Amino acid sequence: MESDYVRVCPLEDVPAGEARGFSLEGYDIAVFNTGEEIYAIENRCPHMGAELSEGEIVDRSVCCHDHGWVINLETGEVEDRDADGVATFPVQVRDDAIWVLLA
Template identity: 70%
Template sequence: MKHGEFIRVCSLDEVPAGEARAFTVEGYDIAIFNTGDELYAIENRCPHMGAELAEGEMIDRTVCCHEHGWVIDLETGEVVDQEESGVATFPVQVKDGEILVQLA
């Protein structure tokens, strides 16, 4: 993998609008969220206790962790209303019906 290269994750229809899916790509555990208007890719691990964020409830541009209710901003990866570090975010693009992410 070259620096800055976008890597295929899945086809766009594998992540329907309003839903999220978990994937492992090049050793990274990633959650892809489809808000219907935008796609977001974040680290699939809540910084609180490590729960899978793809299992959480998506509300607008955030995901609420299903374990303890921590809210993560999908665009920035920041934890809302907590003084904790957030999660990694990854640039996303769609090309020819495929979701691609930039890992490094």
């Protein structure tokens, strides 16, 4: 339901090709703008806990800046490794703002 979404920030705060980290209602999330889509995932690399919002966006994935683990932004799965992934959060863009569903 639309009313369950939480406003994160204005869309302009996460320009195309960039990411930002946010703490919302007890969740640490990373919001990514690939230029085509907005994604929100848990802001913690499953390898060593680095902030994924500091990583490099490559297509629909983020490459962790610490040790190069690649996380799929759509699924939260770790690519090319047998490891647990990260949580993903549904995103809406409305009223020129980014909204996420945390529950």
